[in-house]
Amino acid sequence: MVESSRITARGGTRADARRNRERVLVAARAVFAERGIDAPMATVARRAGVGVATLYRHFPTRDALVRGAYAQQMRTCTRALTDALAAPDPWQGFRHLVETVCALQLEERGFPAAFVAAFPDRTAEYTRARDRAERDFATLVRRAQESGALRTDFHPSDIAVVLLAHCGLATALPGDGAASRRLVAYLLQSFRADAANEPLPAPAALSLRSLPITADGPQGRPSRSSRH
Amino acid sequence: MVESSRITARGGTRADARRNRERVLVAARAVFAERGIDAPMATVARRAGVGVATLYRHFPTRDALVRGAYAQQMRTCTRALTDALAAPDPWQGFRHLVETVCALQLEERGFPAAFVAAFPDRTAEYTRARDRAERDFATLVRRAQESGALRTDFHPSDIAVVLLAHCGLATALPGDGAASRRLVAYLLQSFRADAANEPLPAPAALSLRSLPITADGPQGRPSRSSRH
DNA sequence: TGCCAAGTGGACGCAATCGTCCGATTCGAC
């Protein structure tokens, strides 16, 4: 995984190309934050100070751009999962993981949509990473349940429910930390074993990979017409 | 306000016009369910078997069409609130209200977006209805808290958090009853007074009317490019 | 049955966005 390109001495790509790529990513995050993940590609290019063709050369599709823009955040998520597994108290690890991912969804507007959009991604690398994340998370859940803190009827697929719900909230109220924290706190409390006073309905049993997001995905903004 | 048209005896409008209006509403629900609330107006018109101009005459803006399409569901919501207030056990009323609205959000795809989009509506009628709903709901909350079933730190604005989160879930997983029920069950359990084992963060204190939805609203679908 | 306004439908002009093509420019090795 070291030999991706070896033309120009070190780094592989030309210096200006690399610089432009970075500029595009910064601009993409800014534009996505302001106008949503559907913002015109040309807007991103203009903000980055590059031409449209340059943008398309670096990122042939919108998905590629989105993935590139939030790669850092995605890495943070997987690291949070690793940390959670390493934590001495599995419940604290679990709790911290949920809070971290939700905070991430909140702070970088546009990331929530990118996050759920990445689930069904077919890229080999992503498939592997996702499968591993699923396995790790299931392990974390089992440990937290064995420690007696997490209710035993919590199902690993519940995390998808939580993330999708929080994604909806974060998208509707961008940057509203109070609402986000409130929702997360309610949910975490109901996940505690000592809060389980009633049986739950059957788990949704979603596989992260089977989310039908890309099929038609979250529907667009309620409206914005009245331009007359 | 009676003499908008007085040519045709009873009803005010001509029979075929009324029939077309109904056909448009049915088509709108169908199309919104399939392609989201942003579906082209022309598609709705075609499905209804009418021309675009006819559609625009009945519903000058997309918002008007959306409002018309889900007026019935909105009425169901307000009735559910009335019923909840009338219920002998305020907690059961509260619980039933939440479940009803969420079930409604789930069954009629496109309704969730319409529902949250309607919050900041400036129509006089809607403003009045919304204010009344807010007052009634606050009353319901107070009663449920006094009965000892609802935790005392539940804030009326939490309902907005719940509905937005559930809306996100319902939009991402249209028709997935299992996920919806699961989320609602978790949340309802955490609202019980006997589940309150930790203090909550501060409430989001949203007013339904101040939701910044229309400003830029829920961001579009994660992507769908790759048309090449 | 005949009249006329309300109602209807499709075509049209406008605007936004997409993704590609091509000439000009810049990089960096020699």
Added chain:
DNA sequence: GTCGAATCGGACGATTGCGTCCACTTGGCA
């Protein structure tokens, strides 16, 4: 400093959706 190649950026044609205009049809009262 020079040259070849990679890169750049704007323009372009195509597609899609919006909302209006206008000529035709239809409903229902006289």
